[in-house]
Each structure stands twice: as structure tokens, then as C-alpha cells.
Amino acid sequence: MEHIINLAIEAVKEITGVTFEQMNESGPRGQISRKTNKVEARRLVIVLVKDNSTLSLCQIGQVFRDQDHSTVIHALKKHDDYTYTDKKYNALYQSVLDLFIMKLDSYNRKNLIESEVYRAEVKEKLNFHMKQAEQCINQLKSAI
Numbered sequence: 454m455e456h457i458i459n460l461a462i463e464a465v466k467e468i469t470g471v472t473f474e475q476m477n478e479s480g481p482r483g484q485i486s487r488k489t490n491k492v493e494a495r496r497l498v499i500v501l502v503k504d505n506s507t508l509s510l511c512q513i514g515q516v517f518r519d520q521d522h523s524t525v526i527h528a529l530k531k532h533d534d535y536t537y538t539d540k541k542y543n544a545l546y547q548s549v550l551d552l553f554i555m556k557l558d559s560y561n562r563k564n565l566i567e568s569e570v571y572r573a574e575v576k577e578k579l580n581f582h583m584k585q586a587e588q589c590i591n592q593l594k595s596a597i
Contacts, residue, residue: 461501
């Protein structure tokens with residue numbers, strides 16, 4: 454699931470310009486920053502991870518300096534509210550979602566290709582060993 458988190462963070466960063474480090478910066482009282490752009494970026498990552506993984510709310514909260522599951526619930530509720538009431542936020546979310554889907558598709562294709570290459574290598578090794586076994590059997594038969 455770590456790849457989902459990383460892809461979500463990458464997509465949000467590319468669209469909003471907010472890095473993961475900035476999302477996790479401390480505010481003046483030591484708590485996680487409440488600046489709008491950072492809150493928005495965190496919220497977008499939370500939504501993408503929640504919608505595309507099997508991570509629990511607690512596990513998602515741990516991504517952001519051990520935030521409580523209730524913080525994640527609040528972010529999800531705010532996302533739902535803003536999606537229906539704020540056209541600018543909705544457009545931002547759609548841009549991030551489109552980029553995330555592209556990144557996820559690319560990641561999945563790369564892994565599929567790598568697994569196909571791996572399978573081909575295993576098949577080649579298996580064929581080699583089968584030929585060696587056949588040669589051993591033929592040598593044993595001729596010795597008898």
C-alpha cells in the first residue's frame with residue numbers, strides 16, 4: 454500500500470506545489486500546520502489513499518505525524534462538503550485525481566511488465582533445467 458501513498462503524495466505535490474514535508478510542518482504551537490494550502494493538500498492525499506487502498510483510518514492518520522482517525526474522518530467530511538459546494542476545490546480535486554490515476558496506471562503497467570519479464574526468465578530457467586534432466590535420463594538409459 455505504500456505505493457498508493459507515494460503516488461497520492463506525488464500527484465498532490467505536482468498539482469498544488471505542496472511537498473509532503475510542507476504538509477507535515479508544525480504550526481506555531483507545535484501541532485500540524487493549519488495553513489489552507491497545506492490542509493487542502495493533506496486532505497487530497499487522505500481522500501486518494503482512502504479511496505484506493507485498504508488502509509484503516511488510523512493507518513492513514515499515521516502518514517501525517519500520527520494524526521488521529523477522527524482527523525481523517527474530518528478531512529473526508531470536508532472533502533465531501535467542498536466537492537459539492539466549492540467549484541474551485543472540485544476542479545483541483547479532479548486535476549489531482551486525473552494525475553493520480555495516470556500515475557497509478559503507469560505503476561501498474563510497469564509492475565505487470567516486470568512480472569512478465571520475471572515469468573519469462575523463470576520459464577527459460579525451467580526449460581534449461583528440464584533439458585539438463587532429459588540429458589541425464591538419456592545418459593542413464595544408454596548406460597543401462
